[in-house]
Amino acid sequence: MSNWLNFYKDKQNDRYLEYINTKYSPFLSLLQKEIKKASTKKIMEIGCGLGSITKLLTTNKETIVVDKNESLMNFIDLKAKKVVRDITKPFIEKVDLIHSHGLLEHLSDLQIKQTIREELKCSSLLVHYVPSNKYNYKSFGDERLLTPRQWKNICNPTNIVEFNNGLDLILVWKGV
Numbered sequence: 001m002s003n004w005l006n007f008y009k010d011k012q013n014d015r016y017l018e019y020i021n022t023k024y025s026p027f028l029s030l031l032q033k034e035i036k037k038a039s040t041k042k043i044m045e046i047g048c049g050l051g052s053i054t055k056l057l058t059t060n061k062e063t064i065v066v067d068k069n070e071s072l073m074n075f076i077d078l079k080a081k082k083v084v085r086d087i088t089k090p091f092i093e094k095v096d097l098i099h100s101h102g103l104l105e106h107l108s109d110l111q112i113k114q115t116i117r118e119e120l121k122c123s124s125l126l127v128h129y130v131p132s133n134k135y136n137y138k139s140f141g142d143e144r145l146l147t148p149r150q151w152k153n154i155c156n157p158t159n160i161v162e163f164n165n166g167l168d169l170i171l172v173w174k175g176v
Contacts, residue, residue, distance in 0.1 A: 007140060012050055020052045026163040027129045027170050028056055031099055034125060035059050040096040046087045047103030051078040088114045091122040101129040105143040109154050116155045126173040134167045
């Protein structure tokens with residue numbers, strides 16, 4: 001069993017979805033606002049894990065979920081197009097919005113830059129959640145807890161939104 005599948009095995013339930021919906025409501029609200037715009041027809045979640053964010057968005061838009069972990073993708077129950085691939089490699093499909101929750105902090109600076117560069121070739125709107133350096137511990141073990149300034153220096157988002165008293169960050173690239 002993969003580390004990620006092991007991490008998520010007990011989290012595919014309504015209680016976990018309720019936790020995600022409550023804790024990350026500013027992130028979800030921002031995504032919902034963008035999705036409701038008339039031009040947003042196709043959405044992609046990268047590094048989808050259980051696909052919790054896609055489940056909570058409950059949209060009638062075409063949704064694509066991407067993760068490189070095939071066993072995890074086979075495990076999740078989503079009404080979305082599932083694509084198994086490395087997110088740092090070139091994307092083919094054009095979409096209106098690309099988002100992730102808890103992905104970028106697991107990548108190196110170079111991988112983050114490659115990922116954002118590839119995403120911007122496919123969409124002019126990117127919304128990524130990352131934890132900040134204000135957390136006292138790492139939830140998975142390999143994530144990097146960075147300051148907003150460090151995120152700005154690595155990948156230059158057009159906006160950084162702090163929430164949950166600065167513990168959590170939303171990185172936004174819009175119209176780039």
